[in-house]
Structures are given as C-alpha cells and as structure tokens.
Amino acid sequence: MTTPTDIIKQSPEDKEKIRTRIQKYVDRWRGVEGNLIMILHDIQEAEGYVPREWSMELAKALDINLGRIYEVLTFYTYFNLKPCGKHAIHVCTGTACHIKGSAKLIDELKTRFGFVVGETTPDRLYSLNEVRCLGACGLAPVARVNHEILAKATPESLVEKIESLEKVNV
Amino acid sequence: MKTIHAKINGIAVEVPAGTTILEAAKKAQVRIPTLCKHPDLKPTAACGLCIVKLKGNPRTFRACTTPIDEGMEVITHDDELVSTRKTVLELILSNHPADCQTCGRNGSCELQKLSADFAMREERIPRHVCDLPKDASTGSIIIDYAKCIKCGRCVQVCQEVQNVWALSFLERGIDTRMAPSGDISLAESPCVRCGQCSAHCPTGAIVENDDTALVWKALHDPNKFCTVQIAPAVRVAIGEEFGLEPGTNLTRKIYAVLRRMGFKAVFDTNFSADLTIMEESAEFVHRFANNGVLPLITTCCPSWVDFMEKYHTDLIPNFSTAKSPQQMMGVMTKTYYAQKQGLDPAKIYQVSIMPCTAKKFELERDTNMQASGYPDVDLSITTREFARMIKQSGIDFLRLDDEEADSILGEYTGAGTIFGATGGVMEAALRTAYYKITGENMPKEAIDIQSVRGLKGVREAEINVDGTKVRVAVAHGLANVEYVMDKVRKARDNGEPLPYHFIEVMACPGGCIGGGGQPYGVTDDIREKRIAGLYQDDRDCKLRFSHENPEVKQAYAEFLGEPLSEKAHHLLHTHYVERPMYQR
Structure with missing residues (x-):
C-alpha cells in the first residue's frame, strides 16, 4: 500500500x-x-x-x-482499502445470517481453501471478506461471489460456487 | 428568550428555552453522570450514562441531548436508572483494560472515578480488550487504543475546535477507533501536537509522553548542571493539582520547590517572554515603518507554527522570525549565562516546564533550536508532569517559603507574564511598540488593553499609537485562525488595504493557560480564572513594560547589542519552511 x-x-x-x-x-x-x-x-x-x-x-x-x-x-465493510483478488467473496455476518449459520460458511472456506478473512490469497485470485449486511435477510444466510448473490447458502453450495469460478490468469 | 418551567426530581427550575436536561439539572443541584459530554463540546449521546425518565413516558432519554420542555417532570435518579447506569459502566469496563495502577490517568481518570462512585466490585462480564498497539510516534502524545471508551471528545476537539483532522472516527461497532485516517501513525498525520485531545480525554487513552524519569536522571547526574525555566501559564494552574483554586499564583513557591529538587539555577520564561517582545516589537516597528511585509504574525506557539508550515505556507513571509520564549531562554542560558558564570555549556542541562505538549516537539524542530551549539533546551515537561514530580519528591510544596528566581535570567515584567493568556503577546508587544514609535510609555490608564482580552474566538481591535491606527487581530483555537488568514489573503489578492497590521495566534483555546499539558478538567470558567490570575500578576508587577526589564536591558548592553542585531538574529531568530504534508 x-x-x-x-x-x-x-x-x-x-x-x-x-x-x-x-x-x-x-x-x-x-x-x-x-x-x-x-x-x-x-x-x-x-x-x-x-x-x-x-x-x-x-x-x-x-x-x-x-x-x-x-x-x-x-x-462500510463493503469498501476495500487494499487491492483485492480476482474474485471477491463476501459472507454476510449480519444478525439474521449470523443466526442462520454464516460462521459455518466462513469456517468451511478457511479449512477447505485456507482463506483468511479480510485478506487476499497469495495467488491474488480470491479475497474473503465479512459484510454486515447485504440487505437480503430473508435469504439468510447469504454470501456474495463477485456480483452474484448466493441465497440460503450452505458450506456445500458455497464451495461448489467457488470451484466453478474460472481461473483467469493474473 | 422564552423561559421554560419544569421540575427535576420534584424541584422547580426555570431555564431559557433550548437548555438540555443535563444543564437544567445543575440548577436543581442535581448531578447527572456522563463520560462523553464535555462543557467545551457539543453533546454526542455516546456513553449512555446520562439517561433520565420523564413522568408519563415509558422511555428513557439522554439528558445531554434532550432539551427541557415546558411542564416537563424529570426523574434523574431512581433504582432502575441507577442500576441501568451501573450496567452501562460494566459494559464500558468490559472493553477496558484493568491496569489502573500503571495508567497515565491513575487518579485523574473520569471512568475510574465513576467506577469508584458506583461501587463497582465484581466483574460480571468477561473482558474483551482490543489489542491495537499504542501510537507513540509523535514523542509528545501517546494514544493507547485499548483504553478508548469511544466517547468521541478527542475527535470533536481535533476536527471542530482545532480544525486539524489528525483524528477521525474510524470503523464501527466493537472495532471503532479514534485514529489518524488511512492506517498511518499520528506523526505522519496532520497532528500539530497541541494535546487538546489528551486534555479532553476522560481516560488514559490519550496522554502526554511522561518524561519525568529523564528529569530525575539528569538531576542526579553529578556531571550535569541542571537549570530550569517555568512558563507563564504554569504558575496559575499548578495549584489545581494541589487542591487550590484555578488562578492561584504560585510563582515563588515554584522557584523554591525547583531549587529543593536540585536545580542549580531557576529561571523564569517570563524573562525570555520580555526578550521575545523586544525582538518581536522591533521587528514589527521596523516592518511598519519601512513598508515591510505586514501583517506580522506571532510565532510563540509551536503548534501554530507547525500548522502554518503545513497549511498556510503562503503567509510564511508574514511570520515573526523571533523564537519562542522557551527557545530564547535555552539559548541565553547556554551562551550568555554560561559565559557570565564561567560554566561549560556542554554540562548545562536545561529543562523547561510548559503548559504544552507541543513544546516537547519544538526542541527538535530544526537546527536553529541548537543555536548555542548544543540543544538549547534539553527537555520539556508539562505542568501535569511537573505536579507529579513535586508529589514524588516528598516536598511539602504549599508550605514552602517564597523564594526568588536566579539572576540574570529570572526577572520579569507584567508584560511577560500575560504571555500565557490569549491576547497577551499582542498586548505586551503593543505596549513596547508604542514606546518605540512614540518614545514614551502608554498612559497608565491605557496599559490594560481590554479590546484584545477575553475568550471570544477572534478579537479585532484598532489601537491608537500617537495618531496612527494599528489594526490587530487575536485568534485562539486553530479553527478560528482560518477566518483571520482568509481575510488577509483576500485583501492581499485584491490589492485592498490590509485588514490588520499585527496578528496573534495561539493554538489552544484560551491560549497557553488552556494548553494541552495543563491540569485536567479545563472549562471556560477555569480558563477565565487562570487568565485573571495572570492579569493580577501583571498589575502586581512594579514594571509592566518589557523594555523596562532591568535584566533584559543588561543582557542587551553586555551581550546582545540591540534588538535585531546580528548576534540577536543568530541566537534569537529562526526561519520557516513549507513542510510537505500528508493531507488534512
């Protein structure tokens, strides 16, 4: 920086x-x-x-x-002060999402991919951030992968979504 | 203005419309606790301790932001309110470290006092304290983020009273912190080290860098010849640390205690204030008579100098080149005094006692602060640190017999002592400038120049000097400076007549008596009392003109030559440069 x-x-x-x-x-x-x-x-x-x-x-x-x-x-946690990875992953930790299990989503990303909240992976492909809130509490828990909202996300659906992302050269 | 009739705990009060419940309660001799509202600042309803009830309303209200209304019946204390306040305190404490004994505010902390008053005995809520590192980058002020209770006073004083914007309200919720914006240190920020944040902080989150141990070390070093100077504003404030009324003048007891502590020579910054006036008024009269750059702007305040070098660089030619009294005393000690006494200046260790946190920074501003060939002043401590030293020393300060300062740098006039009040430098300079222009002293009834006194943010006046009108302005609190500087710029750019010939600026509200290193709890009421103490000292002085100070005259006769001489320029003047600056 x-x-x-x-x-x-x-x-x-x-x-x-x-x-x-x-x-x-x-x-x-x-x-x-x-x-x-x-x-x-x-x-x-x-x-x-x-x-x-x-x-x-x-x-x-x-x-x-x-x-x-x-x-x-x-x-606003939405704004980044540091350069981000190619793919921006946001997990909502607002009240509704928290109750509906957003912590499990984050844990899965940490253990499966080694992501760290607030940081970008060394290959500059993925950034993981927590947000509060995405304004879609009815769909809790919610994650956002790039511009796409993942409603009623589960660890499985989130992993699937991330694995489907194209690995663009950076 | 409309008068409101209301009741507080059943006691009838009458207050002007717009008065908050918090203020109105004082009329009913009721104190509502608060940790965020400061008399200098606007209410922010941050802490939640001042909650009250209104009869017939199920809600609670914050007394600091709720205006009292006609017929209102306020309840400030009942079982439920007191118990809620206790819970609020418990919550604040649950995010606060439990290290009172080693904290810079031990004994003066507002949170500690309230916890004592509320008989907090148990820790029901597990502590969660943030682990941000301390910021000690400025050398003057230390921020300990873990001790912050998020009241917002420092941010308000930094942004609105001082217009410095070194501190901002960053992040939110549990992560909220009052810090320089953009992950930078305080030294990299626009901070001018005025210390008003530390003077307004209710806890130990922002404190001055305590240098008292270094003073003791020097005093106990047999190879050092320790000398000391005390600033004008210190004498009328230090008493507050010992239970005396603000404004009590303890000059002669301070001389006595310093000598007992082991200082070999005790000087008074009031002497060098007189010296500053000799140089500054000569500079003014010279510029005034020779169509020089006007208005002349005073430069005794290191925070103001820093601010100007960052934000008002186009006015650098207007700045008085005269050094501050602190620096003049330093250089005079290590040259003139050393020669006179046959001392090796390398062995002299000069300590200054200042109402100011920025004075610590001034010592190392640039190489002009070593005009004697050595650091002109070795160490600067604040009034608060000095009070701590007296308490450590075991000397019964208030019972000491009065003593006098050492000669040759100890005698002062009334003009020197009023430096500590906003408008004082201006008044002192005008007294001597009048003499230099007309050849005679101001008439006795005109010596008190009332038009430059008081606590109004900007004061403008026209002084009659033998038929010539000298237009002056006095500003204090850096947010008030902009108005004066913009007026100067506008006239300059439009080729209009100068709005002023002479401007005094002090960074802290009230001038040095309200400095960032003064005893805690300052309000306008206290500022006025301290100022009154200085004006009383002025009236009590036999001599009230800097140019009549016999020791100043002797110093010029024996050593300096005359004001603005080559030697005076070398030792007593400095210059200013634009400082590349991260943005406000």
Missing part, C-alpha cells in the same frame, strides 16, 4: 491523471445528496478498491476533509 511519504513524492502528472478520472465521477453525481458514497462506489468499481491517493484527490475535488472520507470508507 502507498505510504504518506510515497504520496508526497508522487509526481504532479500522476496526480493529474487521477484528478481527471475522479472528475468524471464527481460530475456524474454533482448536486446529489450523499454523493460521496456513490463516487466511492464508482471508484471501487473501476479500481477494485479505493486507493489512498484517490481518496486524497477526491477530498480536494469535493472540498471535504480526508478524515471524513475515511470515516465513510471504514464504516
């Missing part, structure tokens, strides 16, 4: 590149209440995570403090 010292050393050209790209999202959500979250969604969609240097330029573009952006970024 980039450190503050890296950022200070960052060239004006690099900053300008980020600025131009951010401006597109800022314009898209201009004047919309709560646009910070929408812009962060767009950035994560494009980059796979929200890089520090992007947050810094966004703070300037929206004229808000960097701390405010990080308060939002860290409040």
